[in-house]
Amino acid sequence: MPTLPTLAAGCILASLVLYALTGGADFGGGVWGLLNHGPRAEARKRLIDHAIGPVWETNHIWVIVAVVVLFTAFPKVFAVLSTALFVPLTLILAGIILRGSAFAFQTHRLHEEDGTDWWGGVFAGASLVTPFLLGVVLGAVSTGAVRGEGLSSVAGGTDAWLAPFPLSVGGMTLSSCAYLAAVYLILETDDPELKEDFRRRALGALVLVSLLSAAIPFLSPGGAPEFHRALTGSWWSVPLMGANALAALGSAVSLAVRAYPLARACAASQVTLLLAGWGMAQHPYLVRPGLPISSSAASPEMLRLLLIILAAGGVLLFPAIYLLFRVFKKKALFGR
Amino acid sequence: MTELVLARAQMAMLFAFHILFAVAGIGMPVLMVIAEGAHLRTGKPVYAELARRWGRGTAVLFAVGAVSGTVLSFELGLLWPRFMEFAGGVIGLPFALEGFAFFTEAIFLGIYVYGWEKVSPRLHLAAGCLVALGGILSGVFVVSANAWMNSPAGFTLIAGRPANVSPLAVMANPAWKTETIHMTLAAFAASGFAVAGIHAFRLLREPRNGFHRVALGIALSVGGVAAVLQPISGDLSARFVARNQPVKLAAMEGQFPTQRGAPLRIGGLPDAAEETTRYALEIPRGLSLLAFHDADAEVVGLSAFPRDERPNPVPVHLAFQVMVACGIALAAVGAAGAILGWKRRERLFSRPFLCAVVACGPLGLLAVEAGWVVTELGRQPWVIHKVMRTSDAVTPVGGLALPFAFFTLIYLVLGVFAARLLRKELGASPFFPAGEGDSPTAPGEV
Numbered sequence: 155m156p157t158l159p160t161l162a163a164g165c166i167l168a169s170l171v172l173y174a175l176t177g178g179a180d181f182g183g184g185v186w187g188l189l190n191h192g193p194r195a196e197a198r199k200r201l202i203d204h205a206i207g208p209v210w211e212t213n214h215i216w217v218i219v220a221v222v223v224l225f226t227a228f229p230k231v232f233a234v235l236s237t238a239l240f241v242p243l244t245l246i247l248a249g250i251i252l253r254g255s256a257f258a259f260q261t262h263r264l265h266e267e268d269g270t271d272w273w274g275g276v277f278a279g280a281s282l283v284t285p286f287l288l289g290v291v292l293g294a295v296s297t298g299a300v301r302g303e304g305l306s307s308v309a310g311g312t313d314a315w316l317a318p319f320p321l322s323v324g325g326m327t328l329s330s331c332a333y334l335a336a337v338y339l340i341l342e343t344d345d346p347e348l349k350e351d352f353r354r355r356a357l358g359a360l361v362l363v364s365l366l367s368a369a370i371p372f373l374s375p376g377g378a379p380e381f382h383r384a385l386t387g388s389w390w391s392v393p394l395m396g397a398n399a400l401a402a403l404g405s406a407v408s409l410a411v412r413a414y415p416l417a418r419a420c421a422a423s424q425v426t427l428l429l430a431g432w433g434m435a436q437h438p439y440l441v442r443p444g445l446p447i448s449s450s451a452a453s454p455e456m457l458r459l460l461l462i463i464l465a466a467g468g469v470l471l472f473p474a475i476y477l478l479f480r481v482f483k484k485k486a487l488f489g490r
Numbered sequence: 491m492t493e494l495v496l497a498r499a500q501m502a503m504l505f506a507f508h509i510l511f512a513v514a515g516i517g518m519p520v521l522m523v524i525a526e527g528a529h530l531r532t533g534k535p536v537y538a539e540l541a542r543r544w545g546r547g548t549a550v551l552f553a554v555g556a557v558s559g560t561v562l563s564f565e566l567g568l569l570w571p572r573f574m575e576f577a578g579g580v581i582g583l584p585f586a587l588e589g590f591a592f593f594t595e596a597i598f599l600g601i602y603v604y605g606w607e608k609v610s611p612r613l614h615l616a617a618g619c620l621v622a623l624g625g626i627l628s629g630v631f632v633v634s635a636n637a638w639m640n641s642p643a644g645f646t647l648i649a650g651r652p653a654n655v656s657p658l659a660v661m662a663n664p665a666w667k668t669e670t671i672h673m674t675l676a677a678f679a680a681s682g683f684a685v686a687g688i689h690a691f692r693l694l695r696e697p698r699n700g701f702h703r704v705a706l707g708i709a710l711s712v713g714g715v716a717a718v719l720q721p722i723s724g725d726l727s728a729r730f731v732a733r734n735q736p737v738k739l740a741a742m743e744g745q746f747p748t749q750r751g752a753p754l755r756i757g758g759l760p761d762a763a764e765e766t767t768r769y770a771l772e773i774p775r776g777l778s779l780l781a782f783h784d785a786d787a788e789v790v791g792l793s794a795f796p797r798d799e800r801p802n803p804v805p806v807h808l809a810f811q812v813m814v815a816c817g818i819a820l821a822a823v824g825a826a827g828a829i830l831g832w833k834r835r836e837r838l839f840s841r842p843f844l845c846a847v848v849a850c851g852p853l854g855l856l857a858v859e860a861g862w863v864v865t866e867l868g869r870q871p872w873v874i875h876k877v878m879r880t881s882d883a884v885t886p887v888g889g890l891a892l893p894f895a896f897f898t899l900i901y902l903v904l905g906v907f908a909a910r911l912l913r914k915e916l917g918a919s920p921f922f923p924a925g926e927g928d929s930p931t932a933p934g935e936v
């Protein structure tokens with residue numbers, strides 16, 4: 155039986171996975187909006203907006219859940235990360251607020267007034283920067299350069315994120331979002347031409363994701379040595395990487411033969427496995443090397459109550475989320 | 491020191507922005523649900539049109555509220571890491587519950603706004619009700635976290651750290667009830683009057699448009715009821731503050747000496763150096779009477795506290811005056827509306843009354859901002875009353891001027907565009923002949 159702090163840390167990881175699979179794809183939709191040239195551009199744009207519209211607010215809340223569980227269960231860690239990663243976190247916030255507002259303004263056709271679609275541009279730009287920096291933050295947490303046993307010992311080092319390893323994790327996160335979005339979007343339309351458009355994009359993004367996942371293990375020995383040791387030297391390392399490679403292969407093959415629901419399952423597994431691997435390699439630390447999960451947690455009473463609330467909330471919540479997706483994603487998700 | 495001021499200014503700016511949208515997120519769903527309920531009962535298309543439009547407005551405001559709220563939850567750590575290190579594991583419960591309230595709101599607002607043609611009318615109305623419930627609950631949860639900062643409870647301090655945390659006692663802290671009731675009423679009063687003000691403005695131009703008549707009726711009912719109750723709730727809050735944070739009460743009232751039978755001051759400018767409040771209209775023994783319901787009760791003044799434990803009375807006193815003045819105006823107009831509309835609905839649409847409603851439109855929101863200035867600045871220099879000073883909570887990261895300027899700029903642009911969007915939405919308002927839905931027996935009236 156895992157300890158209370160480990161369970162709480164697991165909840166954070168789980169919300170991050172759900173955020174990546176849902177909100178991440180919404181970011182990816184924005185990326186494709188930015189790279190939207192050539193024929194059918196207008197139709198693609200409409201498809202993306204239509205797919206995101208009813209669900210992005212709900213998808214966005216997973217990141218709030220992750221933050222709230224982090225500061226409730228591990229207040230010290232929240233304080234250290236907020237201090238050491240002040241700059242990228244501030245930029246992420248700017249990205250989140252610009253993107254959300256831009257989407258709302260754009261959906262309600264504000265731009266028609268003067269004929270320019272610059273909120274669309276803001277939306278797309280923020281969709282690029284935000285997931286990139288979220289990945290950078292995850293990478294920075296693994297480098298070992300965010301040191302601090304408590305706030306008093308976070309010494310000036312607020313530039314741990316500006317290193318090749320975190321930046322490459324950022325690139326990886328961004329391309330994963332674009333990849334997920336492209337794969338999901340294929341199933342959002344009946345138009346064979348649009349399907350082909352997004353199939354091509356999905357394959358391109360898959361190549362990029364695969365290249366980056368192959369490159370990162372070469373950067374991590376220098377950039378995140380302890381993390382690298384845990385990632386490559388644990389009993390689960392080989393099965394995990396095997397599963398990941400299998401998912402990538404499965405996705406490539408099913409995209410090639412146009413088995414789209416299978417491609418989607420494979421893509422989602424890939425992203426889940428990437429984050430799970432990150433989480434397992436971080437274990438038993440939240441921030442290497444100073445903040446182990448076990449000793450930086452809040453009181454057991456708090457953790458117990460928090461976990462009960464998360465469980466009870468989940469029981470009420472998942473049916474509601476199911477209803478939301480059932481109403482708006484009937485065809486894409488349930489095939490009719 | 492200047493970094494502290496910058497951090498406080500940034501926090502205040504972020505809250506002042508978020509709270510406007512949060513208020514809309516609490517009040518607007520109730521309005522739209524009432525309109526839709528009226529449509530289901532009467533079948534009149536004017537109500538359906540109104541519910542759709544209010545739903546769209548809610549969606550835009552909700553989106554901005556949601557992202558500005560996300561900013562806040564991160565900024566708690568970015569600006570006040572020491573506060574969060576101390577308090578995160580103590581006040582996590584209301585924040586975690588709030589997360590679920592947000593989920594409820596977001597999920598069902600998605601269904602509501604995009605689902606008119608996709609779900610049954612019953613389910614659609616139920617979704618609207620859940621949005622309203624989620625809005626109210628998220629306000630209640632987050633304000634109980636704030637109430638804990640005013641009246642910390644549910645833990646013991648051991649060597650400067652919280653121990654023996656009892657999360658339920660934290661949430662049910664002494665200030666919990668008065669503050670959440672007051673805030674929830676404030677949200678209804680502010681959004682009800684803001685919406686009523688807009689529709690009254692349109693009615694001055696097109697007096698026969700039934701669409702705006704119906705809208706005014708609903709918004710004014712909700713806002714008016716809340717506004718009439720608000721002074722009662724405010725009195726409870728003030729009496730709680732008098733017992734729990736006497737120094738805040740003294741700052742609110744500009745009361746320097748400790749005094750039996752203290753006067754109530756209307757207006758006036760506190761002078762902290764001279765320890766006196768000038769230019770006020772004084773009602774003898776009024777303060778003792780209001781704060782303790784006893785004209786001879788002793789009121790502790792600011793002078794009884796060490797200088798470094800006093801809030802700055804100037805903004806606190808002025809903001810309190812502004813809030814109470816707005817509260818009295820709203821309650822008066824709300825009551826007048828009830829009396830005028832009692833027998834003949836038509837009298838609500840007389841020009842003088844419409845002008846009064848237009849004038850009250852911004853007052854609720856103004857009172858909300860002023861009320862938060864009272865609460866937050868009145869608590870200074872503490873971030874957690876008598877437990878942690880704001881100056882001990884601030885981040886060690888320097889250069890806070892940059893993020894402050896950055897967010898101010900972003901929020902200015904967003905504010906301007908949100909306002910333009912809403913104006914555009916209203917500019918294209920539909921026409922329904924008067925009489926449709928505003929007969930004395932029509933549902934939707936309270």
Ligand code: HDD
Pocket residue numbers: 633640665668669670672673675676677679680720721723724725727728729731738813814815816817818820853854855857858859860861862863864865866868
């Ligand atoms: C429409 C808005 C509105 C209106 C009409 C009023 N208030 Fe208010 N007031 C608020 C909106 C508000 C607020 C913004 O919602 C505050 C800030 C914190 C809180 O819980 O509510 C608040 C705080 C607040 C506090 C401080 C509580 C604390 O610091 O713990 C007191 C004593 C009052 N109010 C008293 C009154 C009185 C006597 C009013 C008489 C008419 C009144 N308010 C009208």
Ligand code: HEM
Pocket residue numbers: 497498499501502503505506509566570573632633635636637859862863866867870873880883
């Ligand atoms: C939980 C609910 C909270 C609410 C609803 C709330 C609300 C507000 C509002 C509306 C203001 C603006 C006042 C103004 O316009 O000047 C403000 C200011 C401020 N808030 Fe809070 N706040 C909350 C929690 C917090 C927390 C967690 C902190 C963290 C330390 C905090 C610290 C401050 C500070 C330092 C200021 C500036 C006060 C000053 O300038 O003296 N507040 N708050």
Ligand code: HEM
Pocket residue numbers: 211214215218508509511512513514515516551552553554555556557558559560561562563566592593595596625626628629630632633673
């Ligand atoms: C410490 C102070 C606060 C924090 C950390 C905070 C945090 C948040 C967060 C994270 C969201 C986004 C949720 C979403 O995506 O739907 C949000 C939205 C919201 N907040 Fe706040 N908030 C604070 C103060 C307040 C206050 C004072 C109120 C009002 C009573 C309030 C009421 C709401 C509501 C109703 C929403 C839903 C969005 C909307 O309807 O506009 N919040 N808040």
